[in-house]
Amino acid sequence: MNIHARWIYGQHPTDAMIQSYIDRQEMYLFMDGQNVAGMTAITMYQGEDYHEIPWSQNLKDDEVASLHILTVTPEYQGKGMSKRMMAEIISLAMKKGKKAIRLDALASNIPAQHMYEKLGFVYRGKRNLYAENTGWTDFLYYELPISKEI
Secondary structure (H helix, E strand, O other), X not given: OOOOOOOEOOOEOOHHHHHHHHXXXXXXXXXXXXXXXXXXXXXXXXXXXXXXXXXXXXXXXXXXXXXEEEEEOHHHOOOOHHHHHHHHHHHHHHHOOOOEEEEEEEOOOHHHHHHHXXXXXXXXXEEEEEEOOOEEEEEEEEEEEOOOOO
């Protein structure tokens, strides 16, 4: 179990959640030859649960890419894989013409927060929410405005 993300198999992410991302073609695997190095789920829209955050830009839901899951397999952790994955995510959002990438991170996930900030994401707010795997906890919201230029 990841101590920073506090993921618990079967609670978050659930198999049904992962399958729904796969079915909608929103799940991406990052490969190193034949080995899975990491995976991410990113949607090319934001949900209503993001509407309460004071974002830097007032964008329509379909103008935003939302990062939902970012995980690196244990043997690739600490080797810069998350940063390489984020570069691909940013490139994909740019190619799709999105104006921002938005995400939330557990307040306890300090390594992720540092990485997002190093990549230019800006903290935009906090919400205390209930999730099966965490109970009531603080989620921090980040945004990266992006240009249409590739």
